Amino acid sequence: MSAFQAPTGTRDVLAPESSRFESLVARFARLAELAGYGLVVSPMFEDVALFSRGVGEATDVVTKEMYVFEDKGGRTIALRPEGTAPVVRAFVQHRPVLPWKAWYATPCFRYERPQAGRYRQFHQLGVEALGPQDADLDVEVVALFEGLRRSLGLEGVELRVNSMGDAACLPGYRAVLASYLSDHGEELCADHRTSWSRNPLRVLDCKKQACVSVRAGAPLLRDALCDACEAHFDRFLSGLGSLGIRWTRDDFLVRGLDYYTRTTFEFRASGLDAAQDTICGGGRYNGLVEELGGPPTPGIGFAAGVERILLACAVEGVELAPERATEVFVVDVVGGGSARDLTDALRRAGVAADRAFDGRSLKSQLKQADRSGARVACIVGPEEEAAGVVTVRWMRESGAGGPGPGRQERVARGDLVEAVARWTR
């Protein structure tokens, strides 16, 4: 065990795994840009109040999971526990023209006990779209993640949707639910028996049998939605249908952050354990911008967990990155000067080239060439050096009609780059 280790709940991602990570982000970036979203890069830390106000004072994320510290100027700072609040803050600060559509890929930090699919530093991909209240925007946002899912080839993913209502109907429902719960408070699970009044909606989300039984008889928000919310949700659902996106309505989908209104949704991966199977979660937050000091502005977005998506891909055997192997390995048993110059020339020509160092033996260098995955080795020994040529050795099958492993030919040094570019194409 080494003297220093990555802190609890964090991890190092080395190649080749890191290329899967990179490839996922790149794929998402392409889809987001394709849909008119622009990259937003905002600070990894913010005034702690941004999160307590934005995410909700009473949420677990705020009360017990934030990395908070005081900086040398006496400011109380928090490492971002999620991506939405910072993006909305950036919007309020800069006021770009509406509609404003942004995407991001960022580390997030939450002080929790690590577990499969849960880390203290994890990574989120997300989008936020501010301005329109049009339900078609809700459809677009969901379709964006659905597009990523499809492009990855992930199959075991379920989309669950719900409407949280808005300021016109949610408070009324909350009161109705609260009065129902006050009649059944004794039947709730141990945790909620005392705490349900703080946030009655949380009970709907509880997995304990006691709460599940109670909620079975509870009044439903779907029956309390106002006409406007009802119409919005209907248009959202029919829009999903029109795009061929399958969904399941879940009356108990109550997401943990305070800012959601109307549309909420989650993508769940069946290959993961139920406790951490949400690979993407999001919804509308029509009050958040105002809450953070901006003008009343509707918004919607989602955040997707990179580690969890990667985990789901691994479970389904989905290969992400056709990892870019070295194409040409230069073996130089003379002095290394040729290796230096030839690899540089190959790289300038866009060919992935590598070499050995420290004057290793021919055998050792060829072994490294083999390990690198290169299809060809370019060998420079005393004979080649004297004749101004290189020996090209095929290390692998080269496809139909090509030379097989072990076949060699000589090429004039000056022709190498062009010849290799032709072979490796």
Next chain:
RNA sequence: GUGGCCGUAGCUCAGUUGGUUAGAGCGCCAGGUUGUGGCCCUGGAGGUCGGGGGUUCAAGUCCCCUCGGUCACCCCA
């Protein structure tokens, strides 16, 4: 924050009722082949047995503490 399980080489793991100098496979390095990778053979490097304390003539092994990993709860991506 609470609970279960687990820490021996870079990786995966053996290590008997406590008993000489802690092993294997894979990987790595070198040689077998003074110009040829993969397969094979031979050899080599690599370990504060997670850390600290205790019991004992003797601790990888038993006890306590601690750190770390992992899984679950809570909650979330």
